[in-house]
Amino acid sequence: MSIDRDAVLRVVQLAELGVPEEDVEQLVQDIGNIVDYVSQLSDVPAGDDAPPFLPEPAQVVLRDDVVAPVPLARPPADMAPEFIDGFFVVPRLQAMEE
Numbered sequence: 001m002s003i004d005r006d007a008v009l010r011v012v013q014l015a016e017l018g019v020p021e022e023d024v025e026q027l028v029q030d031i032g033n034i035v036d037y038v039s040q041l042s043d044v045p046a047g048d049d050a051p052p053f054l055p056e057p058a059q060v061v062l063r064d065d066v067v068a069p070v071p072l073a074r075p076p077a078d079m080a081p082e083f084i085d086g087f088f089v090v091p092r093l094q095a096m097e098e
Contacts, residue, residue, distance in 0.1 A: 003032045 008028045012019050019027060045051070082089035 003035055
């Protein structure tokens with residue numbers, strides 16, 4: 001698709017732009033380049049024929065997601081003053097008695 005001088009002048013008139021006469025030819029060329037660039041989008045495959053977008057390379061293989069406990073250097077019972085049946089035992093607060 002090509003843009004001619006008359007089309008650019010019509011757009012300039014509709015947009016009420018003040019474009020000096022010496023800048024019209026450069027504007028015609030610039031708008032023509034933009035229209036040519038945008039027309040390339042029709043060449044991009046779309047719909048069911050388009051390949052799916054993958055954000056990573058296709059050859060990357062992900063490892064299995066295995067959930068496993070992380071062993072601690074010291075068990076919690078060694079760090080607690082009192083530890084019964086897997087729970088820390090703390091003294092009751094007076095404010096919680098009411």
